[in-house]
Amino acid sequence: MQLEDVLTQLRVDVSPEIFRPHWEESVASLPEGVPPFLRPEEVRRNHSWSSLPPETEPALLAAAARMRQEPALVMLAWHCYRLLYEHVDYEQTRDWPELKAALGEQSGAFYLLIALGLVPRVLEVHRKMGVSEEITRETLQQIVCYSRNYKRMTDGGLGIPVKQLYWLRHYDAGRLFRLGRFEYMLRPFRAAIRVYRHRHTGRVVALAPDGVRYNKEGYVDGSAGIVDTEHGWTAVLTEDEEAVVGYPISPKGYAVKRQVRLEKALWDCVLQQGDTTLEMHIPEGGGMTLDRCADSFRRATAFFEELFPDQPFNSISSTSWIFNNQLQQIRLSSENLARFQRELYLYPVRSSGQDGLWFIFLREPLDLATAPRQTSLQRAVADFISAGNVWRNGGMFFLTEHLPYFGTQYYRSQEPDIWRDQTK
Numbered sequence: 001m002q003l004e005d006v007l008t009q010l011r012v013d014v015s016p017e018i019f020r021p022h023w024e025e026s027v028a029s030l031p032e033g034v035p036p037f038l039r040p041e042e043v044r045r046n047h048s049w050s051s052l053p054p055e056t057e058p059a060l061l062a063a064a065a066r067m068r069q070e071p072a073l074v075m076l077a078w079h080c081y082r083l084l085y086e087h088v089d090y091e092q093t094r095d096w097p098e099l100k101a102a103l104g105e106q107s108g109a110f111y112l113l114i115a116l117g118l119v120p121r122v123l124e125v126h127r128k129m130g131v132s133e134e135i136t137r138e139t140l141q142q143i144v145c146y147s148r149n150y151k152r153m154t155d156g157g158l159g160i161p162v163k164q165l166y167w168l169r170h171y172d173a174g175r176l177f178r179l180g181r182f183e184y185m186l187r188p189f190r191a192a193i194r195v196y197r198h199r200h201t202g203r204v205v206a207l208a209p210d211g212v213r214y215n216k217e218g219y220v221d222g223s224a225g226i227v228d229t230e231h232g233w234t235a236v237l238t239e240d241e242e243a244v245v246g247y248p249i250s251p252k253g254y255a256v257k258r259q260v261r262l263e264k265a266l267w268d269c270v271l272q273q274g275d276t277t278l279e280m281h282i283p284e285g286g287g288m289t290l291d292r293c294a295d296s297f298r299r300a301t302a303f304f305e306e307l308f309p310d311q312p313f314n315s316i317s318s319t320s321w322i323f324n325n326q327l328q329q330i331r332l333s334s335e336n337l338a339r340f341q342r343e344l345y346l347y348p349v350r351s352s353g354q355d356g357l358w359f360i361f362l363r364e365p366l367d368l369a370t371a372p373r374q375t376s377l378q379r380a381v382a383d384f385i386s387a388g389n390v391w392r393n394g395g396m397f398f399l400t401e402h403l404p405y406f407g408t409q410y411y412r413s414q415e416p417d418i419w420r421d422q423t424k
Contacts, residue, residue, distance in 0.1 A: 009072040022086075043057075094163045130307075142171065190273065199268060210236055214235065216231035218254030224390045244267070253394055
C-alpha cells in the first residue's frame with residue numbers, strides 16, 4: 001500500500017513527507033485483520049482503564065467500527081500508532097492533520113483511539129516494574145485529561161489534541177507516573193540556580209546563576225523581548241575554598257540586587273544544575289488544595305524512593321506558568337494556586353510572554369479579542385494581559401526534607417533573614 005494512495009483516498013491535504021518515516025515497516029507489520037486498539041473488546045478495556053466517562057464508549061466503538069471498514073484508515077492509524085510508540089525519535093506528531101474529510105464529526109476519535117492504544121503497553125510496563133493498580137489507573141488518567149482539553153477546544157467534541165500526543169511516550173517508557181494531583185519523573189535539575197542550606201539553622205537560600213541579567217524587578221531581562229537598559233543588572237556567582245558569593249533569589253520568585261557571602265563551613269550546596277530531581281508536571285483539572293498537594297508530594301517521594309533506589313533525589317521541582325508569581329496579584333475564584341505557591345521556593349526564569357497560555361485558553365495563536373472567557377482563570381489572565389502586563393513563566397523547587405513543614409510557608413518564613421549577614 002503506497003503512502004500517497006492512502007492520503008489521496010482519505011483526502012488528507014498534507015505533505016506525504018510527514019508520514020514517510022518508517023512507512024514500509026508499518027505496511028509490513030500490519031496485523032491480520034485490524035490493529036488491536038481498533039477491536040471492540042480492546043476499545044472497551046482501554047476505555048475503562050483510562051477513566052473516560054461511560055457515555056463516550058459508544059461513540060468510540062462506532063468510530064472504531066467505521067475505521068475498520070476503510071483499509072486506508074486502518075493503515076494510517078497503525079502507522080501513527082507505531083510512529084508514536086515504537087519510534088520515539090520521530091518528532092512530527094504535532095504536524096499530523098485532522099481527518100475531517102474522511103471521518104467528519106468522528107475525526108477526533110481517530111487520534112483518541114491511538115492514544116488509548118497506550119493502555120495495554122502501560123499495563124505491561126507497570127506489571128514488570130511492580131507498580132500497583134491504583135497508580136496505574138491514576139497514571140492513565142492523562143488520556144481523559146487530554147480528552148477534556150479537546151472537548152473544550154471543540155465545544156463538546158470527542159478526541160485528543162494532536163499537539164499533546166507526544167507526551168504519552170513518557171508513560172510508555174515507564175518513567176512518568178501520576179500520584180494524586182500531580183505527575184512526576186526523575187530528571188536532572190534544569191535550572192542553573194544553586195541552592196544552599198545552613199547546617200545549623202536549616203535556612204535555605206537560592207543564588208542566581210552567574211552571568212544572568214535581571215531587570216529592575218528581579219526577573220530575567222529580555223523576557224518577551226523587553227530589555228531594561230536603564231536599570232537592568234547582571235548577577236555574579238563566585239566561590240573559593242572558603243565561601244560562595246552571589247545574589248540571592250527570594251522564595252517569592254525574583255532575584256535581589258544585594259550580594260551575599262555564604263561561608264562553606266556553615267552552608268552546604270544541596271541542589272544545583274544536573275542533580276537528580278523529582279520533576280513535577282501538573283495535569284489538567286482543578287482542586288489543587290494544599291491537602292491534595294501535600295498528599296501528592298509525600299506519595300511521590302515514597303514511591304520513587306522505593307521504585308528507583310539507585311537514583312537518589314532530595315527535591316521536587318518544576319517550571320510552569322503555574323509558578324508565575326503574578327498569580328499572587330490576580331483575583332481568581334479560588335486561592336488554591338496562590339496558596340500552593342507560598343509553600344514553594346519560587347525562582348525567575350526566562351519567559352516568552354506566551355508561556356502556558358495555550359493550557360489556559362486552548363488557542364494557538366492566542367488572540368485576546370476572541371479568546372474564551374468561560375472560566376475565572378481565563379477572564380482574570382485575559383484582563384491582566386490586556387491591561388498591559390507582560391505574562392511570565394516561573395520555576396519552583398521544594399526540598400523533600402521539608403515535607404513535614406508543608407503548610408507552614410517554610411521558605412517564606414525565612415525571607416527577612418536572607419538579605420542579612422549570611423555568615424552567622
